[in-house]
Amino acid sequence: MRKISLIALSLVLLFISSSAQDMPKNYAALLKEVEPQLISWRRHFHEFPELSNREFNTGKYIVDFLKTLPNVEVKYPFAKTGVVAILKGGKPGAVIALRADIDALPVYERSALPFASKVTTEFNGQKVNVMHACGHDSHTAMLMATAKMLSNMQKEVPGTIVFLFQPAEEGAPENEEAGAPLMIKEGALDNPKVEAVFGIHISSQTPVGTIKYKSGSFMASSDWFTIKVNGKGSHGSQPWGGVDPIAASAQIIEGLQHIVSRQMDLTKAPLVITVGTIKSGVRSNIIPETAEMTGTIRTLDTKMQEEVHERIRNTVKTIAASSGATAEVVIDTKTLVTYNDPALVKKTIPSLMKAAGEENVSESTWTTGAEDFSFYAAKAPSFFFNVGGMPKGTDPKKAGPHHTPDFYLDESGFIVGVKAFCQLVFDYGKTK
Ligand code: NI
Numbered sequence: 001m002r003k004i005s006l007i008a009l010s011l012v013l014l015f016i017s018s019s020a021q022d023m024p025k026n027y028a029a030l031l032k033e034v035e036p037q038l039i040s041w042r043r044h045f046h047e048f049p050e051l052s053n054r055e056f057n058t059g060k061y062i063v064d065f066l067k068t069l070p071n072v073e074v075k076y077p078f079a080k081t082g083v084v085a086i087l088k089g090g091k092p093g094a095v096i097a098l099r100a101d102i103d104a105l106p107v108y109e110r111s112a113l114p115f116a117s118k119v120t121t122e123f124n125g126q127k128v129n130v131m132h133a134c135g136h137d138s139h140t141a142m143l144m145a146t147a148k149m150l151s152n153m154q155k156e157v158p159g160t161i162v163f164l165f166q167p168a169e170e171g172a173p174e175n176e177e178a179g180a181p182l183m184i185k186e187g188a189l190d191n192p193k194v195e196a197v198f199g200i201h202i203s204s205q206t207p208v209g210t211i212k213y214k215s216g217s218f219m220a221s222s223d224w225f226t227i228k229v230n231g232k233g234s235h236g237s238q239p240w241g242g243v244d245p246i247a248a249s250a251q252i253i254e255g256l257q258h259i260v261s262r263q264m265d266l267t268k269a270p271l272v273i274t275v276g277t278i279k280s281g282v283r284s285n286i287i288p289e290t291a292e293m294t295g296t297i298r299t300l301d302t303k304m305q306e307e308v309h310e311r312i313r314n315t316v317k318t319i320a321a322s323s324g325a326t327a328e329v330v331i332d333t334k335t336l337v338t339y340n341d342p343a344l345v346k347k348t349i350p351s352l353m354k355a356a357g358e359e360n361v362s363e364s365t366w367t368t369g370a371e372d373f374s375f376y377a378a379k380a381p382s383f384f385f386n387v388g389g390m391p392k393g394t395d396p397k398k399a400g401p402h403h404t405p406d407f408y409l410d411e412s413g414f415i416v417g418v419k420a421f422c423q424l425v426f427d428y429g430k431t432k
Pocket of ligand 1: 134135136169201
C-alpha cells in the first residue's frame with residue numbers, strides 16, 4: 001500500500017514539475033531579461049501619456065520596438081493610432097489575439113514619482129492634465145514584453161499570435177470613431193481569423209502577484225443617456241402659469257431609482273442608474289422652459305439592459321406627462337457586457353495558475369465598471385481578467401482607485417501579466 005502511494009505521489013510530483021516545465025528551456029532566462037525593459041517602457045509611457053485617439057507618439061514607440069523583433073509582421077496605423085502585429089509560431093496551433101489598450105485619461109497626477117506625468121493638452125475644448133490613471137501604460141508594456149518573449153521562442157510557439165495595441169479604450173472625443181469597434185471594423189480579428197481573445201486589466205486594488213477572474217458576465221455594459229424635459233416658462237412666483245421642468249426632473253430622477261429598486265430583479269444581476277449632470281435655469285425667480293440631464297446605466301445582463309431601456313423611456317415620458325411636460329430620451333450604448341466564455345475560462349484557468357501559482361488565482365465578483373474589450377468578446381470566445389498591481393499589505397480601501405490623481409501601481413506585478421499571456425499562448429495554442 002505504502003509503496004503504491006509513494007509511486008502515486010512521485011507520479012503526481014513528476015506531473016506537476018513537468019507541467020511547470022511546459023515552456024521552452026530559455027523561458028526563465030528570457031523573463032529575467034525582459035522585466036527591466038518592461039518596467040522602463042511602462043515608465044516612458046507613464047511620463048508621456050496621450051489621450052484617446054491622440055496616441056501618436058505611443059503608437060510610433062510601439063511600432064519602432066516591434067520592428068526590431070524577428071518574425072513579427074507589423075500593421076500600422078490601425079484604428080487611427082493603434083498597431084496590430086502578427087507572429088506565426090513554428091508549431092501548428094490556434095490563432096490567438098492578445099489585447100492591450102494604450103490611451104490615458106484627462107486626470108492630474110498627484111505623485112512624487114520621478115516619471116510622474118506633467119503633460120497637459122486640450123480635450124473637448126478644455127485644457128486638461130493627462131495621466132495614465134488606469135494602468136494602460138502597464139498593459140502596453142506587458143504586451144510588448146510578451147511579443148519579445150514569443151518572438152524569441154518563435155520555433156516552439158504553437159499557432160499564430162495577433163497582438164492588438166488598441167487606442168481609445170476610454171472613449172474618444174465627441175463624434176470620432178474609436179477603440180475596439182474600430183479595430184474590429186478595420187479587420188483586426190479577420191486576417192488571420194482569430195479563434196480566441198485574451199485581455200488583461202491591471203488593478204490598483206488587487207494585491208500584487210495575484211490574478212482575479214470571473215466566468216460569464218464580468219464587467220458591465222455602459223449606456224449613456226440624455227433626458228431633455230420640455231416645460232413652459234413662467235414667473236417664479238406663479239408656477240401654475242407654466243410647466244416647471246426642474247420639478248419634473250426631480251420626479252424623474254426619483255422614478256429612475258424606483259426602476260432599480262422596485263422593478264428589476266436584482267438577484268439576476270446588479271443594475272446602476274446614475275444621473276451625472278443636470279442643467280437648467282438662469283435665475284432664482286424664473287421658471288425655465290427646459291431642463292437637461294445626462295447619466296449612465298450599468299448592467300451585467302444583456303436582457304436586463306434591453307428591459308431597463310424600455311422602462312426608462314416609459315418612466316420619463318409618463319412622469320413628464322403627469323405635470324404637462326414632454327420629454328425626449330436618447331440612450332447611446334458605449335460598451336456591451338464583457339462576457340468571459342465559460343468553456344474558454346474553464347480550459348485556461350490552469351494556465352493562469354501555472355503563471356501566478358495556484359494559490360494566487362481566485363474568482364472575483366462582477367464589476368459595474370465597463371470595458372470596450374466587450375466588443376471583441378461579442379465576436380470570438382474571450383477571456384478578460386485582472387492582474388494585481390497593489391503593493392502587498394496595503395488596505396484596498398486606501399489604495400488609489402483607477403481614474404483618480406492618486407492611482408498607483410506596484411511594478412513588480414507586471415511580469416505576472418507577461419507570464420499569463422505566454423502560458424496561455426503555449427497551453428491554449430497547443431490544444432488546437
Ligand atoms: Ni482601463
